[in-house]
Amino acid sequence: MKLSDQFEQRFHAMINHYPTKRSVLVPSLLYAQDELGYLTDELIAEMAQRLDLTDLEIRNVISYYSMLTTQPRGKFNVQVCTNIACMLRGGEEILDHCKRKLGIGHKGTTRDGLFSLEEVECIGACSWAPAAQVNYDFHENLTPERMNEVLQDYRRKVHQQENC
Amino acid sequence: MADVNITLDGKKLTAPAGTLLIEACKNAGIEVPSFCYYPGFSLQGACRMCLVKIEKVPKLQTACTTVIGEGMIVTTDSPEIHQARKSMVELLLGNHPLDCPVCDAGGECELQDMTFAYGAAESKYIDIKNHREEQQWSPVVYFDRPRCILCYRCVRVCGEGMDVWALGIQNRGVASVIAPNKEDHLECEECGMCIDICPVGALTSGAYRYKTRPWEMKHIDTTCTHCGDGCRTTLGVRRADTGIEIVRGDNRDKSGINGDFLCIKGRYAFDFVDNEQRIKQPLIRKDGRLTPSSWEEAFELIGRRFAEICGREGGRAIGVIGSSKTSNEENYLLQKFARVVLGTNNIDHHRTGDFPAFARALAGKLDATASMRDVFKAPAMLVIGNDPTNQHPLLAWQIRNNVRLHRSRLYVINSQPIKLRRQATAFAHIPAGSEAKLVALLAGDDSVLDVLVSENTPREALLSLRDRLRGEQNLVIIFGAELRGEEMARLVKVGSAVSGAKFVCLGDYANSRGAADMGLYPDLLPGYLPVTQGKTFREEWGGLPDAPGLTIPQMVDAAKAGQLKALYVVGANPVARFNIDPFAFAKSFVVMQDMFLTETALIADVVLPGANAYEKSGTFTNTCGDLQLLRKAGEVTGTKPDFEIIVRIAERMGFDVRKLVPFGGGMWADMGQSRGAQSGEADRHSVWLEAHGLETKLSPFDPMAILDEIQRLVPGYHVSRRTLLSGTDQHTRIGGPGILHNPELIVPANDDLFTSGTLGRYSRALNSVLENQRRKPVETEVAAD
Amino acid sequence: MADLVSHPDEVKIVSKRFGQGATDIDRYLELDGYKAVQKALGIGPDALINEVKNSGLRGRGGAGFNTGMKWSFVPKQSPRPKYVLCNGDESEPGTCKDRLIFEHDPHSVIEGVVIAGLSVESHVGYIYIRGEYRYLSNIMQKAIKDAYARGFLGKNIFGSGYDFDVYWHGGAGAYEVGEESALMESLEGKRGIPRIRPPFPAVVGLWGGPTIINNAETLASVPHIILGGAEWYASLGPPRNGGTRLFCLSGHVARPGVYELPMGYNLKKMIYEVAGGIADGRRLKAVVPGGASTPCLTAEEVDVPMDFDSLMKAGSMLGSGGVVVLDDSTCMVKFALRTMQFYQHESCGWCIPCREGTDWLKKTLARFHAGEGVKKDIDNIQYLAENMLGRTFCPLGDAAAMPTIAFIKKFRKEFEDHLEGRPCPFEKEGVVKQLPVFA
Known part of the structure; x- marks a missing residue:
């Protein structure tokens, strides 16, 4: 299957870093997912073929890692941490706020396909709690108001892209 | 490896270094529980049931992942350990x-x-x-x-x-x-x-679920009736209206030659037994139609017709076709029946491997054949032809696991990229039909190289393969029906250059080897003895025909020519297998005994409902020559074992069955003082049984009576009866002198994992899998981890 | 990206270059960068190991094993290649220090990896960074590329004739992968299931080769030890607990943040002086001193030096340096539930006690917190946790059990207050907690 040049560059560079081919699997899946939105059957077959693995082995690996998914989700994946440090400083309120604001629950996706919501475990922002990640961007010291702005920013970004 | 000293629950013991603690405990008679530990497979440490206390180690340790060390002091049960295990549960x-x-x-x-x-x-x-x-x-x-x-x-x-x-x-x-x-x-x-x-x-x-409670079954260990590997299968049986029903096949008792292994056929394909198309009553053709009759009527008819034909035209007017799925005792009895009762050498069977040539090639060599157990232990293996994964699943299991667990070296030579190449140290992909050339190359003839070389297998690869093979010791050489006749002798010669080499000749059906060993050949007596040299048997049986009889194709020709007046088919389906024109036997009196109305029933005048190998006792010899017991598990009312049927026909022909089956015992016993070929036979049997506490009631239908004769007269079968009866396989040596046959008489069965000749056609389990497969696209082979 | 804080009591070693623009390799060189590795190239393996051993540096990931000692277990001769693996899969709740190192000082980690490699005569190192830290992966990849460009990595590093390669590797979301043998499995492209030990990674590690695995902070400390000397480093902390460490103060403190303090710094002082005390004029209730898996200390127990041995004596662990402070508005049942929810989510599922135990405890705690608890639940929770302890395949089970046992033992009264249908006394009014729907 056709993957981006950037993916291919990364993949072919990485495969030389290890004595076994399958070592590239986890980071490659994540990079592929970044491009495709989720890990499609086609991609799984492609990786299996490239790395001399079975589809089953690839699926077993995918299902182990919480960031990897075989289900489509929104353009922006809002991941709110509610683990202990965030919980103490209002992480759950941020999550509830997002649920209300986006009208979706844990692992839900908005109807326009823009946002998905996920309650996640510690993302390493404990001293700046509560925190959330939208895709890979960290947003810290959140309040419901700050969260509104964050979501608004992403919406604006999409509109700008669409208008260009 | 050197022994180390350990203390288990206060007992001081020694065990080989490298032993897992859980195994050391087992050997010392201490049971350490586990779910995830399974001998022969990778260690998991997942279930935590085998936690034990090792002195000087603070936490409880898993016995399944701990290798014993010198001076290790272990407690396998204590309140702490008990509590740990209880909490896991x-x-x-x-x-x-x-x-x-x-x-x-x-x-x-x-x-x-x-x-x-x-x-x-x-x-x-x-x-x-x-x-x-x-x-x-x-x-x-x-x-x-x-x-x-x-x-x-x-x-x-x-x-x-x-x-x-x-x-x-x-x-x-x-x-x-x-x-x-x-x-x-x-x-x-x-x-x-x-x-x-x-x-x-x-x-x-799917074959067993929700059918019964385990304690409602009796469990009978017997030998699988499908391919030539001879796995032990344990049949769970219970009473049913129609006799005894086989409810389950599995591998409860792991002590057979197959250890942990069973394939789909051994496990599920016992279900041909209660297929509704099973014949449960003799059928006699009346006005062109096969009509139900009584056993009495059928025996009377057959006895009379056979006797008439023998009397009028001699035994040469009758042909007999035996089976690769009936027991050794039945096969032996059948050829004896043909030779002694009918007075003909017209006996043959469906040949799937060239055992007579194999016997000839090995004549005079001792310990030249490998048992199925040897294959698991050999330091090196050579497989020429065949596709064991599909045709000999147990053999493939032995080979694979020998490579995995013992790092045995496997050399595979095949015209197809068979799956076993994945375990192979070297794989030579040669053109189809060039197996004989390959043997020539191994024997040192470099002139054949050009034929063998291909894109996949360059010249150097073949030469290096030969060099490596020459460097091996105790090599087991396994070959399929691709090698026949003279080629076998050449291969044996190659093998004799390797010290300790042993051979396995592959035949396809459960008792193909047994049928060959028991002399279901027109020119060979039991033990591959040419009929022309049958002195022992002549003396034993009091006479037998000298001239070789007819092969199956010759019988067909004779029938067409009106010379074959009768055909007796026991457990075979020659019409389908040899694509025989049904009209060839239009004028012959054809008797057939089988479980189903196969294509051969089209030409039959009498059809007798036979029992299968799961419904009788006796022995099978697998393709390696391992002799194993059959134990009666199921029973379908209305059928009879082939053994009994043959004896009854002989009796109806007016033959003294005591000359056919040396039975006896009790107060009528011949105490061994009288004259005659079998004098004392039955008594030796009963004395032996008594001595070993195994006395059975003897009747002319007891296969054990004929087993005595087999053990006495068939070279290689003189094995420990006691060990055999205890359920352990006994390796037999292949007899000689053997003979060369027309290689075209070999017709490989080409069964795969999901087919099994006629039996397979009547198995629901196999058919459901085949049907399921047809619905899906063909799957390519998967890569190993 | 994350805000930096500072306090006069700090001794900045690992955090020395934070905020100094040291991601730029030239700037890093100005700040004494890559001097340690050049010095190390002239020292020789045994002396390097001794230096690190004598510095009293102990694993910053949580277990606190003497780093030099760990390196010394690697066999001198090995038929298979040896490897160095930097564990940057920072996932312990309460911990956010490696993130700052990668963000502000990636070259110090590279330097640490190379020095570790020199000490065991390895030629390849991997820096594994958790998948969520994508921006840090980008920073690290650039740093590695820059180091190669300068000849600090690759063939003949610094003209020494020694070859050393460093590669980045990324995760994809799994706490369990922080366990060193699971980390190796993950790097090999498999599910992060821990391996059976022994053999330990130092003997049989990545692809069967001897492997050093250290936390990012540990490795980032190494260059400073090589430059400053073992004696100096050891003198910063109490005996056998050399140096400083990054403490991540979080929760109900006025000035949360990552502070670098000498080992043995008093916890009470850390909370009340360094982090500005409890916010909003509330009172301290409990502290989780070293990440979610360490047993909590009550307000009365916080007058304790923050080093491995002292905390062990106090019945807890120094762990990963994540200090989570709880004030008196915190419901301990809820805190216990959230902690268990984490372990239930992150259990790899390999062994029975961890897989089943965390799920069972989570369900019981959830029901309990929702007011559906029965009296025997309290004993059951303790019974289950105690039966997990020390019996799981890897330390994750212990990590789940230890804090739970502490919560029950130290805050039993709060558990009892939830009994008999009483709503959680700490929930704000109007908040109705639903029983978790069966997942």
């Missing part, structure tokens, strides 16, 4: 459905046993249990996640043991689940090993 029971009353595994479940042993009776868990719907993964495999305790035995047996890798683990944490290779279903060899090895009722078999 409690934790498992938290999400376990406790549907034991309907679970297939109920009564033979390791989790039940552990719960009982560790007294985890109180249910501490009051939350809702995790649930998932049961899934059907294939016609024979069902999976019930809630019952699964995640011991990963199934994953390992499928991957490491079978090299199929169809099972994996999906998700993590409490959501972890065993997953089949095609998301919601399996595409695999359907061997059912995963089901057999499952300690609980998570994996259940």
Whole structure:
């Protein structure tokens, strides 16, 4: 299957870093997912073929890692941490706020396909709690108001892209 | 390896260095429980049931992952250990459905046993249990996640043991689940090993589920009736209206030559037994139609016609076709019947391997054949031709696991990229039909190189393969029907350059080797003795025809020419197998005994309902020459074992059956003082039995009586009867002198994992798998881990 | 990206270059960068190991094993290649220090990896960074590329004739992968299931070769030890607890943040002086001193030096340096539930006690917190946790059990207050907690 040049560059560079081919699997899946939105059957077959693995082995690996998914989700994946440090400083309120604001629950996706919501475990922002990640961007010291702005920013970004 | 000293529960012991603690305990008679540990497969340390206390180590340690060390002091049970194990069981029971009353595994479940042993009776868990719907993964495999305790035995047996890798683990944490290779279903060899090895009722078999409670069955160990490998299968049987019903086939008793292994046929394809098309009454052709009759009427008719033909035209007017699926005793009896009662050498069977040539090639050599057990232990193996994965699944299992567990070197030479190449140290891919050339190359003839060289296999690869083989010792050489006749002698010569080389000649059916050994040949007596040299047998039997008889194709020709007046077919289907024109036998009196109305029934005048190998006692010889016991498991009212049928026909022909079967015993016993060929035979048998506490009631229908004669007269069969009767396989030596036949008389069965000649056609399990496969695209082979 | 804080009591070693623009390799060189590795090239393996051993540096990931000692277990001769693996899969709740190192000082980690490699005569190192830290992966990849460009990595590093390669590797979301043998499995492209030990990674690690695995902070400390000397480093902390460490103060403190303090710094002082005390004029209730897996200390127990041995004596662990402070508005049942929810989510599922135990405890705690608890639940929770302890395949089970046992033992009264249908006394009014729907 056709993957981006950037993916291919990364993949072919990485495969030389290890004595076994399958070592590239986890980071490659994540990079592929970044491009495709989720890990499609086609991609799984492609990786299996490239790395001399079975589809089953690839699926077993995918299902182990919480960031990897075989289900489509929104353009922006809002991941709110509610683990202990965030919980103490209002992480759950941020999550509830997002649920209300986006009208979706844990692992839900908005109807326009823009946002998905996920309650996640510690993302390493404990001293700046509560925190959330939208895709890979960290947003810290959140309040419901700050969260509104964050979501608004992403919406604006999409509109700008669409208008260009 | 050197021994180390350990102390187990206060007992001072020594055990070889490198032994796992759990095995050391087992050898010392101390049972350390485990779910995930399974000998021969990779270590898991997952179930934590085998926790033991090792002195100077603060935490409890898993005995399954600990290698014993010098001076190790171990406690295998204490209140702390007991509590640890009890809590594991409690934790498992938290999400376990406790549907034991309907679970297939109920009564033979390791989790039940552990719960009982560790007294985890109180249910501490009051939350809702995790649930998932049961899934059907294939016609024979069902999976019930809630019952699964995640011991990963199934994953390992499928991957490491079978090299199929169809099972994996999906998700993590409490959501972890065993997953089949095609998301919601399996595409695999359907061997059912995963089901057999499952300690609980998570994996259940489509053939057995919800049929019975385990304690309602009796368990009979017998020998599988399908391919030539001779696996032991344990049949679970119970009484039924129609006799004795076989409910389950599995591998409960792992002591057979197959150890842990059974394929789909051994496990599920016993179900031809109660196929509704089974004949349960003799049929006689009247006005062109096969019409139900009584046994009496049938025997009377056959006895009369055979006697008439013999009397009028002599035995040469009768042909006899035997079977590769009847017992040694029946085969021996059948050829004796042909030669002694009918007075003809017109006897043949469907040949799938050239055993007479094999016998000829090995004549005079001792210990030249390998047993099925040897294959698992040999330091090196050479496989020429055949596709053991599909045609000899046990042999393939032995080869694979010998490579995996003992690092044995495997050399594969084949015209196809057969799956065993994955275990091979070297694989030579040669053009189809060039196997004989290959043997010539191995023998040193470099002129054949040009024929053998291909893109896949360059010249150097072939030469280096030859060099490597010459450097091996105790090599086991296994070959398929690609090699016949003279080529075998050449191969044996190649082998004799390797010290300790042993051979396996592959034949396809459950008793193909036995049929050959017992002399179902027109020119060979039992033990590959040419009829022209039959002095022993002539003396024993009091006369036998000198001239070689007719082969099956010759019988057809003779029938067409009106010379063959009768044909007696026992457990074979020559019409389909040899594509015989049914009208060839239009004028012959054809008697057939079988389970089903096969194509051969079209030409039969009398059809007798025979019993199959699961319904009789006797012995089978597998393709390696391992002699094993058949034990009667099932019974279908209205059928008779072939042995009894043959004896009754002889009796109706007016023959003294005592000359056919040396039975006796009790107060009528011939005490061994009278004259005659079999004098004392039965008495030796009964004295022997008495001496070993094995006395049985003897009748002319007892195959054990003829086994005495076989053991006495057939070279190589003089093995320990006691060991045999205890259920252990006994390796027989192949006799000589053997003979060269027209190689075209060999017709390989070409059965694969899901077919089994006529038997397969009547197996629901095999048919359901085949049908299921037809619905799916062909799957390519999967890569190993 | 994350805000930096500072306090006069700090001794900045690992955090020395934070905020100094040291991601730029030239700037890093100005700040004494890559001097340690050049010095190390002239020292020789045994002396390097001794230096690190004598510095009293102990694993910053949580277990606190003497780093030099760990390196010394690697066999001198090995038929298979040896490897260095930097564990940057920072996932322990309460911990956010490696993130700052990668963000501000990636070259110090590279330098640490190379020095570790020199000490065991390895030629390849991997820096594994958790998948969520994508921006840090980008920073690290650039740093590695820059180091190669300068000849600090690759063939003949610094003209020494020694070859050393460093590669980045990324995760994809799994706490369990922080366990060193699971980390290796993950790097090999498999599910992060821990391996059976022994053999330990120092003998049989990545692809069967001897492997050093250290936390990012540990490795980032190494260059400073090589430059400053073992004696100096050891003198910063109490005996056998050399140096400083990054403490991540979080929760109900006025000035949360990552502070670098000498080992043995008093916890009470850390909370009340360094982090500005409890916010909003509330009172201290409990502290989780070293990440979610360490048993909590009550307000009365916080007058304790923050080093491995002292905390062990106090019945807890120094762990990963994540200090989570709880004030008196915190419901301990809820805190215990959230902690268990984490372990239930992150259990790899390999062994029975962890897989089933965390799920069972989570369900019981959830029901309990929702007011559906029965009296025997309290004993059951303790019974279950105690039966997990020390019996799981890897330390994750212990990590789940230890804090739970502490919560029950130290705050039993609060558990009892939830009994008999009473709503959680700490929930704000109007908040109705639903029983968790069966997942």
